[in-house]
Amino acid sequence: MQQVQDSAAFVELQKIEQSLKELTSALKPPAAPPPPPEKSKWLAGVWEVLKVIIPSLVLFFVTYSIKDSVDMALHERQLQLDYVKQMGTLDSAMQDPRLTPESATNNAIQLAAFGKYSIPFFLHVLEGGNQVSIAGAMQGLHMMSMTEPEEVCRQLTLVISNRTMLYKWTSHLAAMKLLGEAGCGSASSTVNEYNNSLQSADILKTWVSPLPPPNPKEYSELKDQVAATLKLLERASKSNH
Amino acid sequence: MAQSTNRFIRMTGFCVVLLSLFCAEPVRAQLIACSMPGTPEEFKVYLDDVRPLTKTVPPRLRARLESLARSLQENLKVAVNGRAALKLCDKRFPLDVSDFTAQVDELDHMRVVLEIWGALGGANGDEGELGFVLVPARSLLNPVVFVAKDDFKGPMLELVKKYIELGAFVPVVLGTTFYQNDQFEDAISPLCEGETKLQVAIAKQGASQTPEQKAFVQHEKDLLVHVQTMVNVSLKKLKDAGKPQYKALAPDSGGNFSCPK
Numbered sequence: 028m029q030q031v032q033d034s035a036a037f038v039e040l041q042k043i044e045q046s047l048k049e050l051t052s053a054l055k056p057p058a059a060p061p062p063p064p065e066k067s068k069w070l071a072g073v074w075e076v077l078k079v080i081i082p083s084l085v086l087f088f089v090t091y092s093i094k095d096s097v098d099m100a101l102h103e104r105q106l107q108l109d110y111v112k113q114m115g116t117l118d119s120a121m122q123d124p125r126l127t128p129e130s131a132t133n134n135a136i137q138l139a140a141f142g143k144y145s146i147p148f149f150l151h152v153l154e155g156g157n158q159v160s161i162a163g164a165m166q167g168l169h170m171m172s173m174t175e176p177e178e179v180c181r182q183l184t185l186v187i188s189n190r191t192m193l194y195k196w197t198s199h200l201a202a203m204k205l206l207g208e209a210g211c212g213s214a215s216s217t218v219n220e221y222n223n224s225l226q227s228a229d230i231l232k233t234w235v236s237p238l239p240p241p242n243p244k245e246y247s248e249l250k251d252q253v254a255a256t257l258k259l260l261e262r263a264s265k266s267n268h
Numbered sequence: 269m270a271q272s273t274n275r276f277i278r279m280t281g282f283c284v285v286l287l288s289l290f291c292a293e294p295v296r297a298q299l300i301a302c303s304m305p306g307t308p309e310e311f312k313v314y315l316d317d318v319r320p321l322t323k324t325v326p327p328r329l330r331a332r333l334e335s336l337a338r339s340l341q342e343n344l345k346v347a348v349n350g351r352a353a354l355k356l357c358d359k360r361f362p363l364d365v366s367d368f369t370a371q372v373d374e375l376d377h378m379r380v381v382l383e384i385w386g387a388l389g390g391a392n393g394d395e396g397e398l399g400f401v402l403v404p405a406r407s408l409l410n411p412v413v414f415v416a417k418d419d420f421k422g423p424m425l426e427l428v429k430k431y432i433e434l435g436a437f438v439p440v441v442l443g444t445t446f447y448q449n450d451q452f453e454d455a456i457s458p459l460c461e462g463e464t465k466l467q468v469a470i471a472k473q474g475a476s477q478t479p480e481q482k483a484f485v486q487h488e489k490d491l492l493v494h495v496q497t498m499v500n501v502s503l504k505k506l507k508d509a510g511k512p513q514y515k516a517l518a519p520d521s522g523g524n525f526s527c528p529k
Contacts, residue, residue: 158301159371197377
């Protein structure tokens with residue numbers, strides 16, 4: 028009886044052992060893939076190196092470009108300051124009451140050689156100069172409109188857009204004349220708006236410096252100039268298409 | 269690429285402009301700004317230097333130059349009579365009438381109505397020249413510069429007094445300025461005064477001899493036509509406006525109004 032029990036237990040144990048074997052074989056990982064070829068190994072190595080280098084390189088280039096633009100800005104600012112110093116002498120010469128038309132032209136040529144930085148100086152002379160220096164400033168702006176038309180057009184448009192009595196009516200007139208002669212297409216809408224808004228000498232008085240207040244004759248002259256400028260801009264626009 | 273081409277074209281253009289300006293024949297103008305610019309609002313009459321027409325200035329010529337400068341100043345004070353500010357412009361003098369071409373617009377914007385200069389030549393200073401720039405007339409006449417060359421023998425003050433243009437041009441430019449500012453009532457009196465004096469000046473010339481004098485008289489006649497037109501328009505506007513003192517005014521057979529006699 029004892030022997031029967033032992034053999035039954037033995038069979039049972041064998042079953043359990045068999046089940047455990049099956050379970051163990053099911054849990055075993057799949058067979059390892061074949062070893063990678065030599066090239067893939069090399070690429071993986073490069074990738075590992077790049078993963079380390081790329082962030083450093085990005086950081087380097089970002090820093091470099093920031094430094095470069097800051098350097099450029101500083102350099103430009105320094106250049107501007109140098110120009111201002113040199114142009115200051117010429118600007119004083121333009122304000123000299125004994126200035127001859129010949130000297131005014133020469134000074135204007137020298138000022139124009141400073142490029143866009145000379146434009147505010149010419150506008151300053153238009154505002155406060157005498158009959159000789161104003162003629163010189165007009166020549167200077169004329170020259171600038173040939174070399175840096177976009178910048179001249181932009182700054183002259185700012186003059187005619189001003190409604191806070193910053194400029195004399197004569198500066199509006201000069202700016203309007205030059206905008207037409209330079210064919211400033213970018214100013215077309217501003218000139219149109221100016222034409223539509225400027226309906227009387229009284230309106231003009233609220234836009235421009237009160238010294239001197241523009242009289243009806245001066246208002247008419249400005250209005251005629253606006254019409255002439257519009258015609259020139261229209262012609263320039265047609266020739267561009 | 270296109271941007272750099274544009275920049276190249278611009279720079280080349282700028283260099284061409286610079287070269288052309290430097291290589292251009294130098295302008296001889298010595299029309300420096302007036303040493304007494306005045307206030308921006310007032311109407312101004314500029315009296316420039318009186319200069320010799322020759323390089324050498326003998327004592328007699330120098331004395332007559334000083335005399336002409338004084339006489340012009342005294343006569344102009346009377347002619348202007350407080351209606352504008354007389355400004356003495358030291359060392360301002362045109363070397364050529366074309367010098368004014370570049371400045372006449374600016375003079376108008378500065379409310380300069382008249383500019384006068386004088387010059388004398390000859391060993392005795394008896395070859396005279398008087399120049400007038402009628403600034404507000406720039407929209408009516410071209411050129412607006414009148415140069416009268418004459419015999420200047422005799423006492424200077426008397427000669428200048430006889431120069432009717434000196435008295436005629438002041439009211440003409442003032443009347444023109446009022447007219448251009450739609451101040452028709454203010455314009456009538458100086459325009460009529462100018463018209464009368466201009467007629468006298470033209471009649472005085474008689475049968476002019478030199479082509480220069482003939483051209484000068486013709487220029488005055490053209491100005492007179494413009495003055496008469498301004499008088500006609502001003503009176504018509506005043507009558508149409510119903511001003512009582514102009515109600516009785518009747519036009520001539522051609523339908524034009526003229527200065528009351």
